[in-house]
């Protein structure tokens with residue numbers, strides 16, 4: 101086998117990637133995994149440019165920054181691919197514990213941040229596994245609570261992932277927390293779910309403030325609304341019961357989809373004839389029933405897209421890019437999804453396209469978190485100064 105074939109295979113194995121993951125990561129066209137397999141077995145070779153791309157792919161961890169003198173420490177729960185972590189790190193914080201159990205999300209996280217990742221948070225031994233920290237971060241999955249009433253202790257939330265957050269806050273007493281969830285959390289189970297969460301956090305003697313913020317108001321062309329819940333330790337900072345955190349005021353900078361679209365997009369992202377026909381048929385059926393559902397087309401002049409969801413990989417119907425009359429529409433590329441969520445360009449995407457769509461759909465709009473992180477850190481500074 102040629103040296104080149106061995107180099108390619110070694111590089112991929114060093115990174116712990118499957119052939120499919122490597123092929124998608126370096127942007128090979130449809131059937132790229134088959135082509136890569138041929139190169140690895142010495143049948144054919146990539147051109148110089150592609151070879152360089154393979155050898156330099158993920159050769160450093162762009163967000164592995166060890167902060168020399170961190171001004172605060174935080175933990176990243178339900179970490180996904182670290183969208184909440186990036187802005188807190190930018191603010192001078194150091195991540196001292198991460199939990200995420202999906203092994204593909206772990207792969208992306210590892211390649212960008214490095215460090216250890218704890219798996220299932222329900223298995224954690226808080227005092228042994230989690231070091232002391234100042235801020236708890238968590239975009240946790242929304243689950244209903246048991247029918248037991250409000251004003252109960254832990255028993256009421258046990259069995260839900262919120263319970264694990266609650267327990268960690270109770271034991272470690274961080275200075276603050278930021279929780280993120282879908283906007284519908286407030287109305288979930290007739291408002292009961294949110295009420296239990298708020299009540300339980302207040303019972304731990306934390307302030308609780310929430311706001312629904314829209315990604316599109318923070319500079320990314322996406323109509324994504326999420327609820328953010330921020331709290332501070334009332335006891336430590338001697339805060340009044342009705343204390344409210346000042347969420348950032350949305351800058352409402354104009355957005356345009358064209359600003360995040362790639363110039364030369366591989367034809368593999370154009371949807372198939374069969375899928376397009378299916379989309380058109382369903383849209384027509386919806387129209388007849390008088391509702392507006394169905395696929396949505398956008399172009400470079402669109403102000404923003406629909407919300408990117410974790411199911412985008414299935415058929416892309418929520419965001420399709422118009423390619424003119426003579427061409428079927430296309431899906432966003434994984435890099436465009438990263439941009440739609442405001443991830444930095446240096447963010448490495450080391451998984452297959454399907455996984456990447458899921459991961460970005462599950463993630464957060466980084467600029468919204470950035471604005472919240474700034475306000476939280478400023479608030480903490482003010483609170484610490486007024487308590488000396």
Ligand SMILES: C[S@@+](CC[C@H](N)C(=O)[O-])C[C@H]1O[C@@H](n2cnc3c(N)ncnc32)[C@H](O)[C@@H]1O
Nearest residue numbers: 178179180181183184200201202220221239463
């Ligand atoms: C809504 S996503 C959060 C995404 C994250 N904010 C980001 O920026 O990518 C929730 C994450 O929680 C993870 N998760 C769910 N249950 C878990 C558990 N028991 N232990 C650890 N992670 C869990 C899921 O795999 C998923 O990645």
